[in-house]
Amino acid sequence: MKIETRLFIAGAPLFFLAAIVYGFWTYSISPDGHWEPVGTLGILLVGAMVFMVGFYLMLTAKRIDERPEDSENAEIADGAGDQGVFAPWSWWPLAIAGSAALAFLAMAVGWWIMGIAVPLGIIALIGWVFEFSRGTHAH
Known part of the structure; x- marks a missing residue:
């Protein structure tokens, strides 16, 4: 780094x-x-x-x-192997994106939609943060 x-x-x-x-x-x-x-x-x-x-x-x-x-003096093979823990099967980023889209829609259409977007965003964020505490592939 x-x-x-x-x-x-x-x-x-x-x-x-x-x-x-x-x-x-x-x-x-x-x-x-x-x-x-x-x-x-x-x-x-x-x-x-x-x-x-x-x-x-x-x-x-x-x-x-x-x-x-x-x-x-590093070789290309030195970087082989695991690079970290990722969650490619996670659906939570899609839920966060949907709630963000609703939040931006609220700014354009009506602020009452923000009352729906914020709780959905909080639920999605909590789900994404605690996804691995339930185990791998445990949706």
Whole structure:
């Protein structure tokens, strides 16, 4: 995870610099001499999120063994084997997507639909989180 960590942590100052440039630029082109705070804050928050992802990857890289991708002398066969635990048979992501679609429909059609979407989303999220506590293929 070394390359990912470097990529994210080195990318964060780029967003901070872009926020400063954007703030000054919007101030200079504004006819009434005001800067645009929403865009500047949005770019600053993106920089903070990029830094947080890089920091998380740095902490994770310290806890796990070196991956074949991090070694200069690694062979393709070094990456063979299990890569993690995945749930390809899970139907819960489909339920979460359906409740998210209902939530977006509520913003367009009527807020009363949100009363249906939120409970369905909570049930789907709980089902997805606790899916493996019931055992493999135990739906």
